[in-house]
Amino acid sequence: MLTSSSHTGRKHTAESDVAIIGAGTAGLAAACHLTAAGLTVTVLEAAPRIGGRMVTDQLDGYELDHGAGLLPPDCAELAGLPGPALDTALALRPFAPGALLRAENRYLPVGDLRLGSGRYARGKPRGLPRQRPVTGVESVHAPTNWLRSRSPRGTLGVAGAARALSGRPGHGRSRTAMSDALDLARLRAGLARLAHTSPERLSARGELSAATALATRGLPARTLTTLVRPLLVALLSDPALTTSSRVADLTLRDFLRSGLCLPAGGAATLPRLLAAGLPEGTVRTSVRARSIATHSVSTADHGTFGCRAVLLATGAHRAAELLPGLRVPEHHPVTVLHHAAPEPPMTAPALLVDADQKGPVTHTWVTTAVDPSRALPGRTLVTSVVLGTQAAAPSASLDDAARGQLAELYGASTRRWELLALHHDTRAVPAMPAPHDARRPVRVLGGLYVCGDHRETSGSRGALASARRASSAILDDFGLRPAARDEMPLRAVA
Ligand SMILES: Cc1cc2nc3c(=O)[nH]c(=O)nc-3n(C[C@H](O)[C@H](O)[C@H](O)COP(=O)(O)OP(=O)(O)OC[C@H]3O[C@@H](n4cnc5c(N)ncnc54)[C@H](O)[C@@H]3O)c2cc1C
Incomplete structure (x- = not known):
């Protein structure tokens, strides 16, 4: 049971059945599985906000994802969470x-x-x-x-x-x-x-x-x-x-x-809905884990959290820092550009792929055509993705090159487009070269578990699936069974 929850920097000890490190999609989904089965859980997140790689910034009425945020339409089912909260609350807008x-x-x-x-x-x-x-x-x-x-x-x-x-x-x-x-x-x-x-x-x-x-x-x-x-x-x-x-x-x-779909409101909707299904106080932001053992997590400024099991739900690199020896795959870099356009260059909610590869952008879409809630009425948001080495190009030159290509692709002038944001992540998605094991072990030893997209397949689908496997392993070791889908009360998911 959690005994203290202050963010004052005072040293203290907290107790829960499971301490989860990382409040990304995987950590939050695992927390949902475990709390639904009756365990007490503390999720420790180093960043001041939840979501990990699935975050959305608000700017002038635009909802701007850091990632591309493309989800499979069955991701709520894939999560396999008990209770109808995610199924009913996650609105997906299809391409x-x-x-x-x-x-x-x-x-x-x-x-x-x-x-x-x-x-x-x-x-x-x-x-x-x-x-x-x-x-x-x-x-x-x-x-x-x-x-x-x-x-x-x-x-x-x-x-x-x-x-x-x-x-x-x-x-x-x-x-x-x-x-x-x-x-x-x-x-x-x-x-x-x-x-x-x-x-x-x-x-x-x-x-x-x-x-x-x-x-x-x-x-x-x-x-x-x-x-x-x-x-x-x-x-x-x-x-x-x-x-x-x-x-x-x-x-x-x-x-x-x-x-494929976009989650209504932005990529952050998925982790937000997962967090909303957890008992209050479960997630602790701005708490960085510094070292782990099977029954405790030491943090940088918040003392040591005692627990019966630790689930490491960070990205691969951070996981290997806390658990030396853990495999770290190569990652593919991704850059996402968001442009405000004076009018929609395309009204079809389509994922436009430049098969001619005439510039740095591999695929692009009019976000507001797919999900109108991503901007104030009458505004147009266009999102484009750059992959590979080109993704690391300086922002100004990438924007220049992208605009030229997008003008050609959409058959519309991009001169008056405004670059709202450009997000570059060198560790966006784990590479999956052959032979790829899509079910890497999630149980390191009794009391220590690991999940995240690097244990399964890249992307939110893999993050959700690995969370499900890791939670099952923990419940097995605790002699518990996962909650059935109808055993979890419907929580408010505002
Ligand atoms: C640019 C970009 C584009 C993408 N496009 C897509 C896409 O179109 N479709 C798709 O499905 N996926 C996409 N992804 C990948 C997707 O976002 C990830 O697969 C998914 O978010 C992984 O979730 P996770 O929970 O495994 O890890 P993360 O989201 O990385 O969460 C890990 C969390 O652990 C926290 N953490 C790390 N170290 C510590 C510590 N020491 N103590 C406490 N907390 C810690 C981090 O702050 C983070 O919040 C994209 C990612 C990026 C960056």
Whole structure:
């Protein structure tokens, strides 16, 4: 039980069943699992605010995420938290279509497979960037085969595929247009096959780097380079595609089946809702853990916290400082730019991927088109992501280069756009090269546990899943069982 909660800097001892270090997504989700099972928990957070890498700043009525904040639509279910609080309170705003690939002046919507449920489930999206005609494209939806060398004959038929993809009769079209249409038909077939392959089968495949594996999937080199690769780069935050091919397959599969979302109000909504489900006083901000043992945490200015178990829920580097020997993966750097635009350059709530890679931005979206609550009415917020070495470029030159590219991408002048914020994080997402163990041990020894995205897969999905595993391990060791979903009272989640 917690016996003291002051932030005065006075030395004191606190007692709880579990001390969690880090109030990011993983630490807070773990705290929810453990308190729901009846344990007392203290979450110690070094920063003055919760959220870790999922934070949102308010500026002039704009909600500006430090990260990209792209979430899977099933993240509340993935969290597996007891009680309906997160499921009901977390409003997710979907991208539609899932992604809009811009290649060679055309826009190819790659939607999700919930046929009929999305606004752009079929046909051409509305509200595309102006000045760019939409030609020869159609959503990639048809349920057939994943990237395998296979003729579309027998599904649509060659001429039928070409006609379907062009939206025009087959005669009189150029050889290039026909070949484009065929490539697209094969892409559609390949992606749909992937979407319908079970995760178990994908996980049983040989593991290579995603870049190497792509080349073996039987798609024309041009389709790979211009369409699949840029999409994967954006989804994995990995410009060289060194990520494990299994992770890449599973990520692309999830994306094709369910798409991506933004949490309404900003990325910080997720940790805020998790924290709101905890008993008052559970989270202690501005308390930095300095060293840990199985039954205590020593802090820089707040004395020692006694407990029955310690759960380390920091990022990988901080975790290894507190627990020497813990594996620290490489990380991919990410820079996020937020621009205020005088008017929306695109009204479609689409994730626009620059397949031509004509500048530093890999993907961009009109945030206020996806989630209008991110700005005051009538204002437009555009968010763009830069990956790899370019992400570390000086802010002014990055902004310059990005503006030029965004003008081209959206077909709109960016001269009057105002850079509201630029966030660079060299340790944004842990790299997941092959072989990748997506279930790294979370129990170090009895009384000492670790969770976070570096124990599972990069991103909030991995952070939530690892928190669930670590909490189960703690409850097992305590001889308790996790609370059932209907055992947790609904708390106010303001
Ligand atoms: C620029 C950027 C873009 C991203 N884009 C996406 C995306 O689009 N989709 C997605 O799913 N994910 C994305 N991510 C990754 C996602 O934010 C993380 O995977 C997730 O937030 C990890 O949560 P976590 O709880 O494991 O770690 P963290 O969020 O890092 O939380 C760890 C916490 O531990 C605290 N801490 C550290 N040391 C101590 C100490 N000694 N004592 C006490 N507390 C300590 C830290 O202050 C922090 O609050 C992005 C991240 C960044 C930075």
